[in-house]
Amino acid sequence: MTIRLSSLLRDDQISTEEADLLCYGFDASQMKGKPLSVLWPESVDDIVRILRFSYEEDLPVIARGAGTATTGSSVPQEGALVISLERMKNIVEINPCDQYVVVEAGVINGQLQRELSARGFFYPPDPSSMNFCTIGGNIATNAGGPRAIKYGVTRRYVMEIEAVLPEGRLIRTGTKTIKSVVGYDLKDLLIGSEGTLAIIARATLAIRPEPETIITILASFSDLEASGNAVYRIISSGITPRCLEFMDRMAVEAVESYSPTGLGKAESLLIIELDGDVKSVQRDSERVVSIVHSLKGDVKVAEDSISREQIWKARRAIPPALFSIANTKINEDIAVPRSHLTEMLVFLRGLSESSGIPIVSFGHAGDGNIHVNIMVNREDEERYGRAKELVKRIFEETLRLGGTLSGEHGIGVTKSEFINMEIGHNEMDLMRGIKRLFDYKGLLNPGKIFP
Amino acid sequence: MTIRLSSLLRDDQISTEEADLLCYGFDASQMKGKPLSVLWPESVDDIVRILRFSYEEDLPVIARGAGTATTGSSVPQEGALVISLERMKNIVEINPCDQYVVVEAGVINGQLQRELSARGFFYPPDPSSMNFCTIGGNIATNAGGPRAIKYGVTRRYVMEIEAVLPEGRLIRTGTKTIKSVVGYDLKDLLIGSEGTLAIIARATLAIRPEPETIITILASFSDLEASGNAVYRIISSGITPRCLEFMDRMAVEAVESYSPTGLGKAESLLIIELDGDVKSVQRDSERVVSIVHSLKGDVKVAEDSISREQIWKARRAIPPALFSIANTKINEDIAVPRSHLTEMLVFLRGLSESSGIPIVSFGHAGDGNIHVNIMVNREDEERYGRAKELVKRIFEETLRLGGTLSGEHGIGVTKSEFINMEIGHNEMDLMRGIKRLFDYKGLLNPGKIFP
Numbered sequence: 013m014t015i016r017l018s019s020l021l022r023d024d025q026i027s028t029e030e031a032d033l034l035c036y037g038f039d040a041s042q043m044k045g046k047p048l049s050v051l052w053p054e055s056v057d058d059i060v061r062i063l064r065f066s067y068e069e070d071l072p073v074i075a076r077g078a079g080t081a082t083t084g085s086s087v088p089q090e091g092a093l094v095i096s097l098e099r100m101k102n103i104v105e106i107n108p109c110d111q112y113v114v115v116e117a118g119v120i121n122g123q124l125q126r127e128l129s130a131r132g133f134f135y136p137p138d139p140s141s142m143n144f145c146t147i148g149g150n151i152a153t154n155a156g157g158p159r160a161i162k163y164g165v166t167r168r169y170v171m172e173i174e175a176v177l178p179e180g181r182l183i184r185t186g187t188k189t190i191k192s193v194v195g196y197d198l199k200d201l202l203i204g205s206e207g208t209l210a211i212i213a214r215a216t217l218a219i220r221p222e223p224e225t226i227i228t229i230l231a232s233f234s235d236l237e238a239s240g241n242a243v244y245r246i247i248s249s250g251i252t253p254r255c256l257e258f259m260d261r262m263a264v265e266a267v268e269s270y271s272p273t274g275l276g277k278a279e280s281l282l283i284i285e286l287d288g289d290v291k292s293v294q295r296d297s298e299r300v301v302s303i304v305h306s307l308k309g310d311v312k313v314a315e316d317s318i319s320r321e322q323i324w325k326a327r328r329a330i331p332p333a334l335f336s337i338a339n340t341k342i343n344e345d346i347a348v349p350r351s352h353l354t355e356m357l358v359f360l361r362g363l364s365e366s367s368g369i370p371i372v373s374f375g376h377a378g379d380g381n382i383h384v385n386i387m388v389n390r391e392d393e394e395r396y397g398r399a400k401e402l403v404k405r406i407f408e409e410t411l412r413l414g415g416t417l418s419g420e421h422g423i424g425v426t427k428s429e430f431i432n433m434e435i436g437h438n439e440m441d442l443m444r445g446i447k448r449l450f451d452y453k454g455l456l457n458p459g460k461i462f463p
Numbered sequence: 464m465t466i467r468l469s470s471l472l473r474d475d476q477i478s479t480e481e482a483d484l485l486c487y488g489f490d491a492s493q494m495k496g497k498p499l500s501v502l503w504p505e506s507v508d509d510i511v512r513i514l515r516f517s518y519e520e521d522l523p524v525i526a527r528g529a530g531t532a533t534t535g536s537s538v539p540q541e542g543a544l545v546i547s548l549e550r551m552k553n554i555v556e557i558n559p560c561d562q563y564v565v566v567e568a569g570v571i572n573g574q575l576q577r578e579l580s581a582r583g584f585f586y587p588p589d590p591s592s593m594n595f596c597t598i599g600g601n602i603a604t605n606a607g608g609p610r611a612i613k614y615g616v617t618r619r620y621v622m623e624i625e626a627v628l629p630e631g632r633l634i635r636t637g638t639k640t641i642k643s644v645v646g647y648d649l650k651d652l653l654i655g656s657e658g659t660l661a662i663i664a665r666a667t668l669a670i671r672p673e674p675e676t677i678i679t680i681l682a683s684f685s686d687l688e689a690s691g692n693a694v695y696r697i698i699s700s701g702i703t704p705r706c707l708e709f710m711d712r713m714a715v716e717a718v719e720s721y722s723p724t725g726l727g728k729a730e731s732l733l734i735i736e737l738d739g740d741v742k743s744v745q746r747d748s749e750r751v752v753s754i755v756h757s758l759k760g761d762v763k764v765a766e767d768s769i770s771r772e773q774i775w776k777a778r779r780a781i782p783p784a785l786f787s788i789a790n791t792k793i794n795e796d797i798a799v800p801r802s803h804l805t806e807m808l809v810f811l812r813g814l815s816e817s818s819g820i821p822i823v824s825f826g827h828a829g830d831g832n833i834h835v836n837i838m839v840n841r842e843d844e845e846r847y848g849r850a851k852e853l854v855k856r857i858f859e860e861t862l863r864l865g866g867t868l869s870g871e872h873g874i875g876v877t878k879s880e881f882i883n884m885e886i887g888h889n890e891m892d893l894m895r896g897i898k899r900l901f902d903y904k905g906l907l908n909p910g911k912i913f914p
Contacts, residue, residue, distance in 0.1 A: 107802075108699070109695070109699065109800075109801065109802040110800040110801050110802050111698075112800075153644060154644045156642050160641070160642060161641070164619075165642055167648075168615075168619065177889070181889045182889065183887070183889045183890050183893070184887065184890070185890060187798075187865075187866070187867040188800045188865045188866075189798040189799060189800055189830070189831055189832070189865070189866055189867045189870065190611070190612070190798070190801075190830035190831060190832070191607050191611060191616055191798050191827075191830055191831075191832050191867075191870035191871055192798060192867040192869065192870060193604055193605045193655045193869045193870070193871060193872065193873040193874070194867055194868050194869050194873075194874060194878075194882060194885050194886060195874065195882060195886050195890070195891075195894050195912060196652055196655070196656055196660075196893075196894045196897055196898075197618075197651045197652055197654065197655055197656075198890060198893055198894070200648045200651035200652070201647055201648055201651070201652060203648065204644045204647070204648055205647055205648075209647075221701045244560070247562075248559070248560065250672045288743075289743050289746070291742050291743065292739075292740050292742070292743055295740070347638075347640040347641070347642050347643060348640060349558075349560075349561040349563075349639045349640055350560065350561050350641075351558075351560040351561050376642075379640070379641035379642055380640055380641065381640070381641070381642050414638075414639045414640070415638070415639075415640055416638040416640045416642075416643040416645055417645050418643065418644050418645050419640065419642035419643060419644070420642055420644055421644065422644040422645075423644070423645060423646065431645060431646060434645050435645060435646050436634070436635065438628070438632045438633065438634045439634050439635070439636060439646070439649060440646070442634070442647075442649055442900065442901070443646050443647045443649070445900040446647055446897070446900065447647075449893065449896040449897065449900060450893070461646060
């Protein structure tokens with residue numbers, strides 16, 4: 013097999029070394045698989061040839077960006093070819109006039125942000141893993157991030173996709189114009205499809221001019237309901253913050269014991285970031301402060317980049333800090349309509365108390381997207397089993413409140429057993445039909461999304 | 464057949480009267496077809512029963528909103544059942560907290576705007592036909608409008624769709640949350656599918672708080688390039704107007720002779736509308752005026768609703784006014800990346816001069832979407848034939864500039880012979896596969912989109 017692959021790619025584009033098979037066999041979900049081989053295409057043409065080959069040989073393939081997925085969606089099936097896009101990292105075009113960039117799939121989100129920032133622009137989607145994760149992976153999972161509340165998620169910024177289907181069929185979908193209604197929307201079908209329909213090779217992304225100014229406000233509350241109500245009141249007052257992040261007491265305590273950043277003690281914290289022209293930001297910031305005060309919260313306003321960075325450092329410290337509570341986190345990213353946020357947070361606290369298992373909540377409160385972390389030691393099997401059972405109860409409550417199982421992580425492997433709770437029979441039938449249409453032999457990232 | 468239909472619907476929900484078959488047999492494209500019957504469902508359940516019946520009887524069906532389509536997409540095939548959604552006009556829920564509305568497909572866009580305005584909200588998509596056209600039709604064509612430059616088109620605001628497939632299969636797709644990544648995006652596949660995949664029965668739409676203030680600026684130029692450059696400079700300066708509309712000399716003249724509104728004489732006009740808080744709008748308005756002056760343009764600023772309305776009256780008068788030039792318009796709505804707008808306008812003027820056939824251009828310059836109207840008397844067959852040939856040349860130039868055949872009208876019948884100029888072979892194959900998957904018997908709006 014390697015010999016036949018050698019006729020398609022150079023030797024340094026193929027590996028079957030144990031170390032590589034191990035490194036490319038897991039993702040941030042801590043799940044593992046052992047691929048047959050790891051391949052590093054360097055062009056769209058390389059991907060076309062690999063997919064033609066894998067089709068002839070009936071070999072499953074999986075596209076891999078940086079492996080930051082938390083759902084197992086970038087873990088290879090046993091015996092699959094891993095197609096690592098990491099060498100396809102060219103920023104092909106930056107067009108400030110029409111406000112778009114053309115990038116290869118392996119471009120790292122943070123790298124793109126730096127290139128754009130030097131020209132006075134930014135790319136709004138900012139997943140927390142932005143310093144590692146790739147644009148191809150962002151598109152495959154329709155990634156969000158703190159700025160989604162104001163700017164929307166990846167879907168809003170993808171203008172064109174160039175992708176390769178099984179048998180090496182190349183497709184281009186979307187346009188470089190702001191509007192287009194020409195045939196069915198294949199582009200949005202690929203976004204969020206987790207590598208199961210096509211391998212994304214290149215994309216055109218919309219970019220935005222950087223705002224004139226940014227102010228970050230840290231608000232701390234001595235009760236959970238007050239913070240939920242603050243979120244609701246800020247939005248209802250017509251202010252659209254750039255970010256509106258939430259941390260509960262356990263998240264605050266974990267961060268403070270992991271790497272003290274002066275967050276202090278609080279039942280819950282909000283990080284509210286505003287951007288725009290100086291005058292409107294100043295005015296909105298005063299309104300936010302007065303809302304927080306009216307709910308008996310404390311406020312710290314950061315107007316310079318150093319104090320802003322200190323606040324965000326605390327926010328980014330949450331995921332590693334959580335492991336001081338237990339060695340395993342069962343990590344869900346449910347979303348509910350904003351008006352049900354307080355209700356959901358109170359439910360989660362109650363569930364944590366009644367089960368005796370720590371549930372830490374933080375995330376993008378502004379768009380109702382909560383990262384729910386059930387903390388448990390893996391080796392305690394009885395407790396781990398009970399923790400797993402909480403997942404279903406959380407999903408039930410989420411759906412009862414009009415919410416969704418995943419706001420930005422996708423389904424992957426970890427949530428596929430629950431997808432039928434949200435997606436009905438007729439809709440699943442259509443999804444399976446679409447899967448067959450794009451990938452008749454079922455070679456693209458098998459075992460993901462579908463139960 | 465009517466007898467069997469009578470067991471499904473009340474008598475006043477069914478008509479085979481000549482007058483009805485005539486009235487429901489054409490749309491704004493001036494094309495005609497003669498349906499078998501016109502049906503008026505009053506609930507989702509009625510639609511389910513009609514589609515079950517039409518599937519059993521192999522009868523083609525076409526959903527109809529207000530028939531404002533300009534491409535023939537709402538003209539029935541001979542012998543089809545027309546499903547008029549006009550009685551399904553309930554606004555089911557207005558939720559200011561979570562900023563959404565739930566509406567039935569037959570709700571008129573303008574009616575929704577009035578209901579929302581009374582509560583301090585608006586629904587951004589504003590097609591020129593907003594006082595007649597329905598939300599279902601807006602979704603089926605992914606309708607745009609002047610505000611798209613700032614707020615985006617229909618796609619951005621559709622959160623959930625409830626739709627009926629052949630055999631009466633009901634699907635619900637999307638969520639009431641701002642983010643969701645759960646399986647394939649069926650919702651965006653339905654948006655813009657022109658009634659060929661499913662019949663849209665209900666939708667949840669995102670709404671926005673009304674801006675604090677609006678200012679409208681009328682800028683007139685004595686040369687075409689200057690107005691194109693003004694569009695480009697306004698956007699590049701970081702200002703995002705709420706609307707940025709364009710009218711060429713012939714459009715201005717036609718409006719002035721049809722219903723004088725004091726536009727005066729100009730080679731081209733721009734309508735630039737700004738919204739937001741008072742201070743930023745004032746500041747941006749001064750910047751726009753100075754850009755226009757630097758390009759030797761004249762400016763009129765309208766700050767109150769009466770003078771604003773006068774400007775928009777002139778804009779809305781263009782379509783009827785054009786018939787003073789000739790009795791038939793061949794109406795295209797191409798879009799190009801903004802930086803190519805001037806080039807496209809100059810090309811269109813040249814084509815009009817070299818062919819001797821009037822081509823009037825106006826539209827949404829801010830997003831590169833131009834309404835191109837080739838004016839000709841239908842009975843002059845030789846001239847009409849030459850006018851038709853210009854369409855292909857306009858599409859070729861559009862695509863050469865990285866543009867698209869349709870910005871907001873869709874393909875329907877009139878553009879289906881050209882769709883292959885933009886959509887490649889592999890992509891068309893996927894679209895045909897999707898059509899078969901949703902509508903195996905090909906009963907939904909046959910003869911549209913596909914050549």
